[in-house]
Amino acid sequence: MVILTSVLTTGALTLTACGSRDDSGDKGGDNGSGTTLTIGVDAPLSGENSTTGLGIQYGAQIAIDDANKNNWVPGVKFKLKALDDKAQPATGQTNATNIVGDKTAVGAVGPLNSGVAQTMQQVFASANMVQISPANTAPELTQGKNWQSDKKRPFKTYFRTATTDELQGSFAAGYAYNGLKKKKAFVVDDKQTYGAGLAKIFNEQYKKLGGKVVGTDHVNTGDKDFGSLVTKIKNSGADLLYYGGQYDESALITKQLKDAGVKIPLFGGDGMFATTYIEAAGKSSEGDLATAIGVPADTLPAAKTFIQTYKDKGYKGDYGAYGAYAYDATTAIIKAVKAAADANGGKVPTDINDLRSKVVDGVQKADFEGLTGKIAFDEYGDTTNKQLTVYQVEKGAWKAVETGTADLQ
């Protein structure tokens, strides 16, 4: 199966490369006088999850503007190519093929959804182009299918500035049990790569801590009526609802839950950590919790200028969840280009394939202070920054309540 996929992908790549050779020319070739290099961004820019997706696009845009303004890589202008994956895996794969087919592209930032990333990894690996996700949290993306027993990195071109669900789910379980003192949880997920994985880890860790999982259920993305589920939760006597999934469904669940008189908090992952969740659920979201990767962007001194720029430019979307991580991911690619140029006597390598492979090596060796803290990657491509934060809705806004790292049980 893997061989088949590889053959197909390679075939598709060759075709795309042929198709795009004419229009993009050999721009990588003319050194010194204004080389333009492209950084691709793939995220949901419309429809479901677009609030957080737009935060990724504009976070990357600000990094590129900074690099161009400050002339980080002399003689090189960077340009952003943002593609909308609509949170759909197939579209993500098409976008990845589009990016690697662009002969000026040196790397890609994105996607938002782990399920989308699964279809993109092979495409970037075949082209030996670096991909850094600011948001994917599924452990298997970096540590392989059997990550619980035998960690093995599947793609050396894939990196992320987000930490994994293994840590996120455990951190949530620890906070639910020890911080909130909730002993009976009901666990629901949306059956997607991200949601189901997160719910599973929460479930296991919560039980290990001594908590009781009084019921589990699954929903479909796009469902609107959760009356039956709410009645089950009410009857289960749970004092906490853990939800693995995105804000689209969880906002409706919390509303219908509170309307039915079940005043227990809903606790979710970073897929829920968006202002849209509070807007959609209204007062019902009061007291609900979500974990998110990293420390709150607005408490980071380094991110102040970033947040100000984001607001000044009037960008739509939410920088809070991943904007600063997208900025750091983009910066890592730009710094790797600079390292490649420095090693080549101050000129970026003329051969795009050579440049791409040097950028992959450069990102692997990344070590700098980003907006979100130290940016460096371990042998799996995971960030070495494992900070997580629990947020709670208070008077209609997300407030950070606890920051730390997860203890694995």
Next chain:
Amino acid sequence: MNTLPQQLANGLLLGSMYGLIAIGYTMVYGIVQLINFAHGEIFMTGAFGALTVYFYILPDGTSMALAVPLMLLGGAIVAILIAVGAERFAYRPLRGAPRLAPLITAIGLSLALQEVVRNFYPGADRARAFPGLDATHDIGSVTIKDADIFLILAAVLCMAALAFFVRRSRTGRAMQATAQDPDTAQLMGIDTNRIIVIAFAIGGFFAAVAAVAYGLKYGNVDYRMGFLMGLKAFTAAVLGGIGNIYGAMLGGVVLGVAETLASAYIDEIPGMQQLGGQSWANVWAFCLLILVLLFRPQGLLGERVADRA
């Protein structure tokens, strides 16, 4: 705690909403044999019409007792205009064309309506808050909200009004005649074009009522809400016997109750844990539909009863 009464109430409420939307499908099918797949989107635009009245026309702090009727009015105006417009500009030019042509137009229209709302309605690219009627009442072991009471009353009143209209009024009898044989009806002096427009308008009105009930119950609306609801309502219409008004309502209720009970209890049956829960509700609902159609292809109440409209 015995959860059965609450689950039945959940199912009945969901089913009433399906039923109200299903009437639009069934009436139009009954008269012109057209499945108006854009009906779910007409329901969606009705919700945005009501939202517009609440947020952009009424002053802040208007009491809900006054706001709800005005929202109904706003939603109904929008939904009826769009339903009638769709008939005039998308379906009438294709009347007499092969069956497939208006069906494809309907699918195109439904996508167009979604995109128009998403792109041009402020903030509609994600869920928008809708005022709720969230006060709750406990009746025995059943908890229901004001929005649920509104939905049930609306469903009952709409059905009664429609039954009266179809049986007693001159226009209603003309609808029955058109449904039975449009050509003969036209020879008898009935303006069948007018009758078809009225059927679309009534369908749009019911969709708007369902949309307001939906908004009040779930507290937010979005541009995709019509797709799944429309599909379920279409299923309800087929289940009840397409073309049959009472069948649409019955089909809706049966579908809603079946979905709710399946998601509540199937996973408690030994050996069925993997096949139960919320995410399997649709599967069981469609299994039920297939079973009904296998043994009773004309639907629960039959497709061609004398008083279908």
